[in-house]
Structure formats: C-alpha cells, structure tokens
Amino acid sequence: MIDDAGEAGAMYQREEELTLREYAGEIRELGSRWLDGVLSDPQVEAAGGDAVCSPAGLWLALAAISCGALGDTADELADLVGLAGPEAAPLVTAVARDLAGTDALAAATGIWSRAPLREEFAAGLPDVGCGPLGDPAAIAAWIRDATGGLVDKPPAAPGPDTRLILVNALALRARWAEAFAPADTREAVFRPAAGEPARVRMMSRTLPHADVWTIGAYGGSVHVAELACAGEQPAVVRFALGPEGMPPATVMAAAWAPRSAGNPVPYEEVRLSLPRFELRTSLAVHGHLPALGVELALDEHAAEFGGLSSEHLYLQRVDQECVVRVDEEGVQAAAVTDVQMAWMSYTPPPPTLNLAFDRPFACAVMDASGTVPLFAAYQATAPRPGGEPVAAHPAG
Structure with a gap:
C-alpha cells in the first residue's frame, strides 16, 4: 500500500x-x-x-x-x-x-x-x-x-x-549512435531550389524501416528519416524530404511533427544518402x-x-x-x-490647465454616493454675490 x-x-x-x-x-x-x-x-x-x-x-x-x-x-x-x-x-x-x-x-x-x-x-x-x-x-x-x-x-x-x-x-554536441562510415562518403549531385546542380560530399548508410515514415501534407507526402544520437536519453535528428516544389515551411513542419502522425514505409530497409552541411x-x-x-x-x-x-x-x-x-x-x-x-518613452505632463468659470456653467449638488443629483443649477448670467454665509447645521 x-x-x-x-x-x-x-x-x-x-x-x-x-x-x-x-x-x-x-x-x-x-x-x-x-x-x-x-x-x-x-x-x-x-x-x-x-x-x-x-x-x-x-x-x-x-x-x-x-x-x-x-x-x-x-x-x-x-x-x-x-x-x-x-x-x-x-x-x-x-x-x-x-x-x-x-x-x-x-x-x-x-x-x-x-x-x-x-x-x-x-x-x-x-x-x-x-x-x-x-x-x-x-x-x-x-x-x-x-x-x-x-x-x-x-x-x-x-x-x-x-x-x-x-x-x-x-x-x-552529439555523436551518432551509429556513425556514417567515411569510406561510404562519395561525391554526388545536389539540385538546389534555384540555380544549377552542384557536386557535394554525400554520406551514406542504411536505416531500419522503423526509423523512416511519411507525413501526409498538402501537395504530397514528406519522407522523414530519424537518426539517434548516442546516450541514455539521446537527442534524435530528423531529416525531411518533400516532393519538388513543396513549400519549405511544410517540409520543415513535417520534420518535427509527432512520430505517431506518420505512416510506415513498405520497405524492410532504407538506404539514406545525406550531404555534410553547415548552416548559420x-x-x-x-x-x-x-x-x-x-x-x-x-x-x-x-x-x-x-x-x-x-x-x-x-x-x-x-x-x-x-x-x-x-x-x-x-x-x-x-x-x-x-x-x-x-x-518606455517618457510623456511629459501637459501644461497647467487654467480652468476659469468665467462663462455660463452648470452645478449639481449630489448625495454622498455621488449618484443622485440633489440639486442642479445653471449659471447663465453674471453671478450676484449671495446673502449671509452658509451656516452649518448639526445633523438631525
């Protein structure tokens, strides 16, 4: 228990x-x-x-x-x-x-x-x-x-x-769990998105079919190959290849899509050819x-x-x-x-507001809550001074 x-x-x-x-x-x-x-x-x-x-x-x-x-x-x-x-x-x-x-x-x-x-x-x-x-x-x-x-x-x-x-x-900085054999690296042709084909150094190795799958996408299927790095909790590196003309964003997103979303390839073994590369x-x-x-x-x-x-x-x-x-x-x-x-930008305060009630104005006397107008007035003429000062009256 x-x-x-x-x-x-x-x-x-x-x-x-x-x-x-x-x-x-x-x-x-x-x-x-x-x-x-x-x-x-x-x-x-x-x-x-x-x-x-x-x-x-x-x-x-x-x-x-x-x-x-x-x-x-x-x-x-x-x-x-x-x-x-x-x-x-x-x-x-x-x-x-x-x-x-x-x-x-x-x-x-x-x-x-x-x-x-x-x-x-x-x-x-x-x-x-x-x-x-x-x-x-x-x-x-x-x-x-x-x-x-x-x-x-x-x-x-x-x-x-x-x-x-x-x-x-x-x-x-990780090593492959199974390295590419340098002897299997050969020159091969690479066809860029634009421009003429070029010769590059292409690595090669076999992969079990379980490490290759396809992801369905708009415009065709993307093949995804996964290589494991060494270690007990290793990084994995995926390479995705779409049909010619597929938008790059679609291919990149397929590379990190969950593996469970893929479909197995109908082959027992896959021969992977991959160029050495560096991008920055x-x-x-x-x-x-x-x-x-x-x-x-x-x-x-x-x-x-x-x-x-x-x-x-x-x-x-x-x-x-x-x-x-x-x-x-x-x-x-x-x-x-x-x-x-x-x-954040400092916004200086505006100049002093001179608020002079020197033209017609209104007045409202409100209750303590500020919601009920007890008295309301509008001064349209020149004000006349009042009579006696207002006396305070005790409550009650």
Whole structure:
C-alpha cells in the first residue's frame, strides 16, 4: 500500500510529465507559426533560402520574459507561448530542466540588467543567473562558454539605452549512435531550389524501416528519416524530404511533427544518402512578432512588465543566431536568443490647465454616493454675490 506522501509524489510526477508534453506542443505550434517569418526574412532570402532557427530557444526566452508581464501584455504573450505572468515561472523552469535532461544538450539563461529586478521575479526563475549590465564582453564570454564556442557573441549588441538583456543559449554536441562510415562518403549531385546542380560530399548508410515514415501534407507526402544520437536519453535528428516544389515551411513542419502522425514505409530497409552541411542564420525576430500577435509588448507606450521591474520597460528587440553542423560523426548545433528591453518613452505632463468659470456653467449638488443629483443649477448670467454665509447645521 502506498502512503499519502508516496501517492502525492506519484501524482505530482504524472502532472509534471503531462505539463511537459503540453508545452512541447506549444513549442511546435510556435515554430509552425513562426516559419513564414523565418523563411521570408531578408537574411534567409539573401542566403538563397537557407535557414536555421530554434523554436525551443525562442520559446524559452519569450516564456522567461513573459513571467514579468502583466495585464494585456501578459495575455498576448500567453497566446503565443501558452503561459505568462508570475504564476508561470515554475512551469518555465520545469520545461527548461526537462529539455536540459537530453544527453549532450546544454541549456542556460542569463539576465543582465541596469533596471532593478523584482525579487519575486528572480526567485520564481531560480535557474536564471542575474547580473549587472555593464561590459558587453562579459555577455559574449558567457555565450561562448554556454555554446562551446559555436556562437561567440550576442546576436545584437546591447544599445546605449538598453536597460535589460535576457539571453537563452542552447548547445548540442552529439555523436551518432551509429556513425556514417567515411569510406561510404562519395561525391554526388545536389539540385538546389534555384540555380544549377552542384557536386557535394554525400554520406551514406542504411536505416531500419522503423526509423523512416511519411507525413501526409498538402501537395504530397514528406519522407522523414530519424537518426539517434548516442546516450541514455539521446537527442534524435530528423531529416525531411518533400516532393519538388513543396513549400519549405511544410517540409520543415513535417520534420518535427509527432512520430505517431506518420505512416510506415513498405520497405524492410532504407538506404539514406545525406550531404555534410553547415548552416548559420541570424534573425531579427522582433520584426516577426507582430504577425504572431505580439504588439503590446513591443509598444513603448503600452507594454506592461511590472512583474519584472519597477521601471517601465518594453521589448526593444528580440534576436536569434543559430548554427547546425552535420557530418559522419554526429551533429553540433547552437542557438542564442536574446531579448533586449528599454525604457518606455517618457510623456511629459501637459501644461497647467487654467480652468476659469468665467462663462455660463452648470452645478449639481449630489448625495454622498455621488449618484443622485440633489440639486442642479445653471449659471447663465453674471453671478450676484449671495446673502449671509452658509451656516452649518448639526445633523438631525
């Protein structure tokens, strides 16, 4: 028989697991909604369509900052990340810790601030380091350490009016559970989305059919192949291939769709050919946020982050830099997402109002509740002085 404490602990564990599964769906949803902004970003278009982003990194950064949001600002951030306000802090911490449980994945969040942080905000996010915003080199050193040198500086340097910067870093350095044999790497032709075919170094290995499936999508089926990394709780890496002409967002979303949504392929074994590749993308994410429903948080007159600081702050910018490298040995990937906050604009009070009742005016004498007009008057002519001063009469 399980005692009460044991039952409570088991129930808490079940609730925590349920919560984490729920927010995994929120991260996928954020990624799907964000893809249009990513793929139409000028940096991606200039790179010929090459893109790498981190939905998890963006979610963790926005979710952490949303814990200091109040009112309508909290509501719009909750619509995007699924939670907001001071009560969300334990959930954000739980999701971050669960993600960090993946073997070979490092996850860290830091805040550097000139604005005074509310004690309850800092206490609610115990895994988030806090320090003064001063030397930008200190932030760059933290990022290099957190990503193992894959990213060496913030995606955007703090400006002179930046009051607070929150940085989330994710970094993965993992070996394949079964490496590609270098001897099987050959030159092969790669047909890009635009331009002439090119010769690349193509790795090759076999996969069991259970690690390959298809996802039905508008315009055809997407093949998804999954490779496991080494470890007891390993990361898995999926590669998705759609028919020619399928929109990139559709193919990318198929790669992170739940495995249960796929259909098995009717083959006993699959021969996988995959190029070595490295991608790096820097994104000014704040330009994408209005399309995702986040406007008040970016409004220097309307943002509400009173749960974060006693200063009136707004989201000045959100940036992300990502890199991913894949070769015969394994995968390396890193994402740094920073949220910068600045003072809200100061609106000076208007000049003194000189309110002179020097023309016709009305008067109402109201009851104590201020709802019943006991007497009402309108002074249209030049007022005449009254008679005797009003005498006070005792109640009763």
